[in-house]
Amino acid sequence: MAAPCELFCWKAGLGLPSVNTDCLIVLAYARFAGAPLKIHKISNPWRSPTGSLPALRTKDEGSCSQPSQIIIQLRKQKFNADYDLSAKEGADTLAFISLLEERLLPALIYALWIDPKNYVEVTRRWYGENMSFPLNFFLPGRMQNRQLERLRLIRGNGTLEAGEEAEKELYHDALECLNLLSQRLGSNKFFFGDSPSSLDAYVFGHLAPLFKIRLPNCRLQQNLKNLDNLNTFCSNILSLYFPNESIEGVSRPVSSTQPGSDLDNEPYKRRKQLLSVLVAVAAMLSYALFTGIVAIEHVQEEEPVGSHIGPSHEEEEEV
């Protein structure tokens, strides 16, 4: 038997099998289709074969990175969660995936990456604590900038910023999407009856972060809580297909008290303080040396012949 494909995705956390929407989609689809993947749960995207997560590495086809491409690869290897769907159901799948990407995804990006309170208290904290030094210093910020840029381009608004206006517009679209999904799901266990399909994987990937991560500032979560069938849908998938992962990293409740400042929530606060002190000391010493406040003199001493082959140089610091 051929070696199984390798799937690289973000590690579990915040009560989820993976903290990233795309990774959740691929993980869910793989479980639904029964694909025997060797899963690498990592917290450094540079360790993946494509430099981004999720990524699938196969022996024959190389590596691919987008959920749609990964699902196509799995289907090529006869792991298909949609095999018993009718042609019309296949068409509905495409349509509802588009609905998710156009309406719900922008609001999800906003809630996790753009909203300042959520970003500082949850997103940046998690990535900061789970990435290795020194990536944790710059990668979360870089990821946030990318997500903001992506959101601006998706929405066709080059000046989009965190604020009430943007939030209202994005959450309005997302709430409509949640209601439409709820109506389409109805009282079914999954979107097309009793067995999950790729649409269920996509919906789960987009809803699970809202369902599980405790965000200090997200009206959308409250709206989702009011839609019982979508809540049941998420908890069913977590308990049936991810029984261990969902218990592993139950999200830490976020304090309702207003933090003193952004710095209170910095990951590795002590280490950063120590590093900044060291950098400051190094800078002061460099300045002192260059301006001549501290001088280093080379003094040559004469010694009896034969004691040394050559002259010795001793450094002395004069303060």
Add this chain to the structure above:
Amino acid sequence: MSLAAEAFVSQIAAAEPWPENAALYQPLKEDQILLSDSASSLAVQTFLRMCGLPVQVSCRANAEYMSPSGKVPFIQVGNQVVSELGPIVQFTKAKGHSLSDGLDDVQRAEMKAYMELVNNMLLTAELYIQWCDDFTATEISRPRYSSPYSWPLNHILAYQKQWEVRRKMNAIGWSGKSLEQVYEDVSQCCQALSQRLGTQPYFFNKQPTELDALVFGHLFTILTTQLTSDELVEKVKSYSNLLSFCHRIEQAYFKEQEREGQSGSSRHSKGSLP
């Protein structure tokens, strides 16, 4: 604007009847308008005709810059300006004109989902072909887009637009796609629409909805627009029920003398449906 103010504005809008002098603005039909804008404009015109609402089509070289969202087409009704199909549908609904009132909740959910499918796949594919395929961009898109402007502004604006679209394609993960993959996506989208339509006259049986207007706008424009390659047209032509659907809407809502005007210039367009 606060929610109270918004509600007040929509109440005023609802109270006023649809005027006779409502105008729809789009880029110049003969020399400037591109496939994606032409499709969006035709979709809005079709929707308004289905609602029985009169509108005067006004072509302006600077339509894109007149629009509040920077997107075309947009309509001016009294002192209100609304751009793009989605907001226009909401606006007409506030005035008591809706095509989807007869649908149940599940059908409405499906209709919205299929509209997003068209925007997500067909519209994006049109933009990709126009601006990311170098041959089409050089031969058609840049010259047409910049035709109203003189040198050097024509080059600056055309390249700026191309850069914007390419950045968007990168953001949504389309920059790595080949032209063949894009055509495959169009085919997949058409297959989904064909399956949903089946043998019905409209997507939700007897009555047209905004989905029918949107799909007609895009498919009719693709079928009647001359590009550097016929591959896009061939993808659509392979679905006979979609062709019949386009014929049906063209016959029902567009009179003989208006057909030529809808599909653009002789240089850019192939006239009415084959």
